[in-house]
Amino acid sequence: MTDFPGPTPMHGDTVxxxxxxxxxxxxGKITSRGVLVDGRGFVELVLPDGDPQQRRVLERAGTYQYRLYDGGVLLYSSPYLQVRETRxxxxxALVVVGSP
Structure with a gap:
């Protein structure tokens, strides 16, 4: 399991x-990667096209946590992250950008 997703994307099949x-x-096809913007670290979680309600739920809640799996193997378990952007x-695909 990885401590923090770096710039190399992690691909999984379940979150x-x-x-x-x-x-x-x-x-589905799920990707998690770390990105730097103006020297600050963020996590991008890319979810497959799905229920349009997902975006609204994430925006309203403000925080989220996730566990990424591939073939039943845990790849990454995030701390609670603050939603910084959804698009x-x-x-x-729904992209959720968060930071600790």
Whole structure:
């Protein structure tokens, strides 16, 4: 398991997402990567195109935590992260940007 996602993307097939008292298991092509913006570290979690409600839930909650798995093996378990940005990619994927 990795301590913090670096610039090399981690790819998984399942993510357990916790947003306040709400939690969900999302499956599909999932990517997690660390990015630097103006010297500050952020985590980008890229989720497959899914329920449009996901974005609204994340924006309203303000914080989230996730566990990324590949083939049942835990790759990364995040601390609680503050939502800094949510956006949709051209392919419909939801990108959630967070920081501790």
């Amino acid at each position: 357990e997402l916790t947003v306040g008292a709400f939690w969900a298991t999302i499956t 949709r990619e051209s392919d419909g």
